Amino acid sequence: MANVVTFRGKVLQDPPLVQRILNDPRAGWLWFLPRLWLGWQWIQAAEHKIFNPAWVNGGDALKGFWSNAVAVPEGGRPAIAFDWYRSFIQALLDAQAYTWFAKLVAYGELLIGIALILGAFTGIAAFFSGLMNWNFMMAGSASTNPMLFTVAIGLILAWKVAGHVGADYYLLRWIGVPWRSTDEQPAAGTAPGVMTGKRSAEPAAGD
Template sequence: MTEHGQVIEITDPPFIQRLFGSPSWAWLWLIVRVYVGYTWLTSGLGKIGNPAWVQTGAALKGFWERAVAVPEPPARPAIAFDWYRAFIQALLDGGHYTWFAKLIVAGELLVGAALILGAFVGIAAFFGAFMNWNFMMAGTASINPVLFTLSIFLILAWKTAGWWGLDRWLLPLLGTPWRPGRVFSGGGSTTAPGAGTP
């Protein structure tokens, strides 16, 4: 922000800076990410041996059919937004559940594994939150609101959420689009991008 020609920097409270940016809080994010990752991984593993998910897509078709159904008033439909219902209906009409079901299974397995291993935690948490958002938009609550909220926290803590995991080495090695790591800059600091000291 600028005021009278001077740049005014608005900063986060010190506690928030430490919570989301200091490796000393990495133990908390380890607990959160392993819980979220384990939930995704077990969900994916439960589907991988089910032909209704990995072959025909019938399980997803049934879920979508229930989601787009519009009951008689005063009952309310599972999907609150017409545009999202139209989107799911288009996927149903096109028979896209056959490949989309496989995509969901793969997504759950990959997100779960990445979070447990602490690899690209911010990216994995984003895709996990995106899946939770879609499930909630389709009218399924279950534990999706909890997982969505925890994933948002993991995204905010992306610099240190994987400190006790592979990101401790991946982030300094690869860097970010705005700050290349050792692989792309020919050497330099071994500190994860943006990470402070414990």
């Protein structure tokens, strides 16, 4: 991977505090409460929708939300600031996508909340959390979405450690990542899962 190098030949590094917060598994405790809070917010939001027939039986609630969002008042400011996004929502309305999209929203919020509370695939759950917040904000609904979006971005950046106090402690070790990873031998006396920042100088057997 290419690095940003100064004219003096020095590689630019992240500040040590940023490295600890985003990469050190011990920072998992720092992300524990924000992760639980965000997950609980999504479960509460899902509960109001799943037990509301207007959401899960026909999607009338979502239809009303979209209809209000695409409306352009004569003397006021429209809820949606970008024409391309208004056209996108209008296309969903015309296709009557709310009949199935409402269920996707309701149960998607529930799955996101459960995953965040369990700390399972935290980075993926946080991504879809932020995506839903972004769509709500694009449709003109602020409410708590900016705060939820901010926490989700933090969890995305700290995806390796944000679920360390949770299921990701095991999941990330069992499954790994689809992109390239490097082998690292933990230093003597170091607990499993704690990054030392040092690589073994001994070549692996067979190299």
